[in-house]
Amino acid sequence: MSSLTRAFSSTLGRKLIMSMTGLFLCLFLIIHVVGNLQLFRADAGKAFNEYSYFMTHFLPIKIVSYLLYLSIILHAVYALIITVNNNKARPVGYAKVDGAANSSWNSRNMGVLGTILLIFIVVHMGNFWFQYKFGDMPYTQYETSLSDPTQVNITQLPLDGTKRVHSEFVDVERGVQVVVLKDLYRIVQLSFKQWWYVALYVISMIALAFHLYHGFQSGFQTLGWDHRKYKPLIDGIGLWLFSIIIPALFALMPLYIYFFN
Numbered sequence: 001m002s003s004l005t006r007a008f009s010s011t012l013g014r015k016l017i018m019s020m021t022g023l024f025l026c027l028f029l030i031i032h033v034v035g036n037l038q039l040f041r042a043d044a045g046k047a048f049n050e051y052s053y054f055m056t057h058f059l060p061i062k063i064v065s066y067l068l069y070l071s072i073i074l075h076a077v078y079a080l081i082i083t084v085n086n087n088k089a090r091p092v093g094y095a096k097v098d099g100a101a102n103s104s105w106n107s108r109n110m111g112v113l114g115t116i117l118l119i120f121i122v123v124h125m126g127n128f129w130f131q132y133k134f135g136d137m138p139y140t141q142y143e144t145s146l147s148d149p150t151q152v153n154i155t156q157l158p159l160d161g162t163k164r165v166h167s168e169f170v171d172v173e174r175g176v177q178v179v180v181l182k183d184l185y186r187i188v189q190l191s192f193k194q195w196w197y198v199a200l201y202v203i204s205m206i207a208l209a210f211h212l213y214h215g216f217q218s219g220f221q222t223l224g225w226d227h228r229k230y231k232p233l234i235d236g237i238g239l240w241l242f243s244i245i246i247p248a249l250f251a252l253m254p255l256y257i258y259f260f261n
Helices: 003-009 011-040 046-057 059-089 092-096 098-102 110-134 184-191 195-222 231-260
Strands: 139-145 152-157 167-171 176-182
Touching (some): 011 046, 011 231, 046 059, 046 110, 046 139, 046 184, 110 184, 110 195, 195 231
Antiparallel strands (some): 139 176, 167 176
């Protein structure tokens, strides 16, 4: 076994991998929530569908997406290994008495919170990512007037077996810009009209809030970036951005579509 392999299989090495992958996933959440805010636009999903196309076809984003998938897998696997090893090394009495007294509820239940999030990620990617990449997706055609961009004619194309692809062109004769897009927005709408999926989404976002509140600060601590000069800033970002704002915005999306769209 090489020294590098031994380093990353040690307890400290596993925690470093957890920290690096966790902080990378935090950065992704910022990008993801900003893109998903397009769901709130009253444009029949045009902005959201354009965002979805960009995220799956722009080469640098595609490369980063593979790092994202790897990070999710590594984060989940190493979290499981660390949890199992901690449970083996810690006496039951210590975990119930001293452990509860000296650690937060978040840190003691990171395994439970992580399991909820892992189940959510599998369901979420199956419903949206897998469907978008490999499913029989609906398409929608948007015709925007060149003289008045606020005038948009929307046509939902039927699932009739016709082979469709993304296209964008200007019809000079009619004076419109035509864009044909995979309509992931329509899939999202159908999913968020199911009460159980909305409930799963909201519960998962609550779990995400608690998970990030401990995980964001813990990641900086493990990497040694928790100097007392910067710790208040790290704690503030962890609380307000990652534990409140981002989970709340994600939770509002299914609620908005279920009740108002």
